[in-house]
Amino acid sequence: MNIIRSSFALFVLTVGGLSLAARGPRQAPAPRPESGTPPGNLQPQERRIQRTVAVPDALANAYAAGTRNPDGSPGLEYWRLQVDYVIHATLDPATSVVTASESIVLHNTSGDVLDAVRMRFDQNLFREDAASRMDIPNHTGGMVVTALSIDGVEIPVPTGPETNRRFPLPEPLAPADSSLIDVEWHFEVPLDDRSSSLRMGRWADSVYQVAQWYPRVAVYDDLMGWDTASYDGVWEFYNNFGRFEVFVDVPAGWLVGATGALLNDPRTDASERHVWHFVADTVSDFAWAASDRYEWQVASADIPGRGEITVHLLQTAASTAGYPSLGEEVSRYLEVYSQHLIPYPFPSFTVVEGPELGMEYPGLIMSNGGGPLAHEVAHQWFPMTVGSDETRVTFMDEGFATAMTSLLSSYRGDTEPGPARLQRQYGSPARFARFPPLLPADDPDAQMTSYGKPRHMLRMLGGVVGDSVMWRAIGDYAAAWKFKHPSPWDLMAFVSNAVGQDLGWFWHYWLFTHAGVEGSIVGVEPDPQGGSVTVRQDGDMPSPVVLAVQCTPGGGPARLSGPGYVLDDSTVVVTRPVDVWFPGARELTLDLDIGCEIAQVTWDPARRFSDQDACDNMWPRGSRPVFVREWPPTARVDAELSCG
Ligand SMILES: [Zn+2]
Structure with missing residues (x-):
């Protein structure tokens, strides 16, 4: 392993042979540049090709510490936080309030002594005084924390609209030690009868999609320490992995779907309220949904390398009738993606209807069967399995999920891209080439750089190394970084190594410039x-x-x-x-x-x-x-x- 101390270490560069055939290409004579003469015996160049990607200090330090390897794989010293939750939640449909308590065990797997913990209160996005970039149809009181203690010491509860806060620890948390955080809180599930893409919400007092709903520990990683980003409603999340055990208490007659495996079936219980019990061993988030209007259908997906899993559909009668093939569709998507990448890792898969029509959580998507279903299922790999930083680097989850849907074309038996689309698509990458995906996520063209451009980036990568070679490399990358937090530099180096080509030029132009080939x-x-x-x-x-x-x-x-x-x-x-x-x-x-x-x-x-x-x-x-x-x-x- 290289110990790299310079602030801009460069990828090791292998200059490929020129591979000239007997009657091979010949260079047209290059005109002299307008001014200046290159040093030494170098030829003047019409176009200088940049073939390396600069590595930021944070990565160079990670290589030196052994937490990440310059070949793009996790290092022998790789660590990520382990944060485990036990949550008891009660939904009161009369008020649409969820009242909950949680015990969080924060395992300090880092080599650092932690003197504080950062926690996120994403539900505060819906407060009137929140710094939201989202158009909120109905404000709520946000996340009302009524009790907070760390290692048994009571902490003054936060009352402001912040979604990310720092709390000093009563005692410093040593490496390999753990802290216990207990929280009690409640919040009103925001009303959203016009599908405002809130990533959660409710219809009246009968259909609830619940997410961003529990106080959680922010990510602390080897590249940037604590994640201090607040949730502004636009860009998504960067979450720790951990075990979730969640009890959801709803009126009898209601159905609940959630991340994780359902451990009981309370419907036979004669009491007025039912407690649904779920466990998910290694997930980065936990979402659930509940309704007295859901119909519960099941399908089965045969995951290559794993076997059968159950697909739960919790949909209203209208959607059950409107999308009769939903279970079949979702199951086949899970199978095809598993076959091309790595096996779908979660114990079950659940599709829940509600105001949010297309949002992904581990083992669960919010959908009524319409919308970009294949895209939302693809998110189970990126970012649910490969836990990249969705807040700052959107192409690694949105772009990959967008590109993955091309894997379905053989299953669907379609001719996509068909001739008409193909004709339109012929020049289209240029439309997406104007902005690099690694621009900050608040860029006004972030939609394009998050979805469209990375899809074309991977189409070109397939055109350079071969489509199946590329998907195999991305599958190997997913296996190497399963339940871990890769950075773009890990991705670049990993894929270059996996395909056995020096792709420094490719990553440079796609991720850091607005260039096209023309x-x-x-x-x-x-x-x-x-x-x-x-x-x-x-x-x-x-x-x-x-x-x-x-x-x-x-x-x-x-x-x-x-x-x-x-x-x-x-x-x-x-x-x-x-x-x-x-x-x-x-x-x-x-x-x-x-x-x-x-x-x-x-x-x-x-x-x-x-x-x-x-x-x-x-x-x-x-x-x-x-x-x-x-x-x-x-x-x-x-x-x-x-x-x-
Ligand atoms: Zn997406």
Whole structure:
């Protein structure tokens, strides 16, 4: 392991060979830069390719401490807090108030002596005086804490609207020791009859989705210490893992669904109130829902590598009738994602209806069956299993969940992206390329950088390393960081190592810049055995060279004389690694021997590389392009590209 002390340690750089074929690419002569001469014997460059990612101090320190490894895996000294909860909660539908008490055991697994604990009171978001960025339809009194003690010492209860507060510990908490925190509180579940995306809420006095509902210990990690972020209603959470044992007391006749395994069925009990008992061994959060209007249906998912789990559907009659295939859909999603990544880890899965139509919690989503169901199920892997910091780094959960839905296309038997969508999508990555996903989450374009751009980032990564290779690497990353807290630098290094490629250039341009590739075909000079093809990249981001090359009718069969794929008798896909751009030219000429005269060429036939103008990707201009869906390519997709 490297001990890195400099404040900007760089990823170890492996310069790949240029992999030139016999009639390989030749660099177009680069014009001299406008001013200045490079030192030594370096060639002047039209485009300088950045191939490394700077590592922040926090990561360098973690490498030195052995908590994280420079290869992106958790270190031998890796630790995360373990925070265990026992919670008793009572719902009173007459007032919509949840009254609860909890005992929290905070295990100090760090090597640090803790002199304080930070706790979060997310429900305060709904107070009138909260610093909320969310449009709150109905304010409440927030989280009213009535008793708080730490290690038996009573602490003055917090009364302000803050959602993240620091409490000095009565005695410093030594490494390997634990603190006991007891809290009593109550809150009104916010009324939300217009589906305001509150991530929880109630319909009148009969359907309750309950989340962000218990005082919890904030994350303390090896990179930044205590998480001091407040909950502003926009960006999500960064949560500790731990064991939850939760008792939910509701009127008899009500049904309760929750994170974790249900340990009893109180419905046979003759008393007026029923206590539902749930346990979840290792989860980062606990949510529940209760209603006297729910119908309870079950389905079964056969998780590869694990076996059967029960899928609970708690839906009103209208939704049960409206989405009859909900259980089947959710079960298959759990199975397909498990097969491609790692097995779904929680004991059961529950879908609860209410005002929130699309929100994820461990082992539970809030949904009526409509909305982005596949996306919400995908969140069970990111961030519920792989516990990244959702508050500061949204692409690691939202972007990954968005990209994961592409894994369902074979299960769904659909042709997504179909020709029409494919045509629209051809140039679309450029729309998302303007802002890097690692921008702060309060960026006005954060929706784009959290969802759309990372989806295209992973589409391009698949186009560089192969789709199945990429998903295998992401699955290995999920296994390595299961129930842990990876940073973006861990992700970058892990995936680079897992695919065996130096992807420093890829991460740099996607995560830290607004660059695109902007590839085009400058010209083709056919000859009887093929011809020369000149390609150009106007963007700052490089990409491999990928060209679909077609023979003149009656020519062929087409063949390869360098790296690539034979698509059919008259078409080959020629590839060159990204390394061909590293010397710094913007144009590259490939002399291709394909056994027949070139009739048509398509740049980037798998449409993976960020590009605003797709119409300069065909030679001759206006010719019908070759499209492929998968990478590596298997078959052509018949699609038009209309260029005005
Ligand atoms: Zn999401």
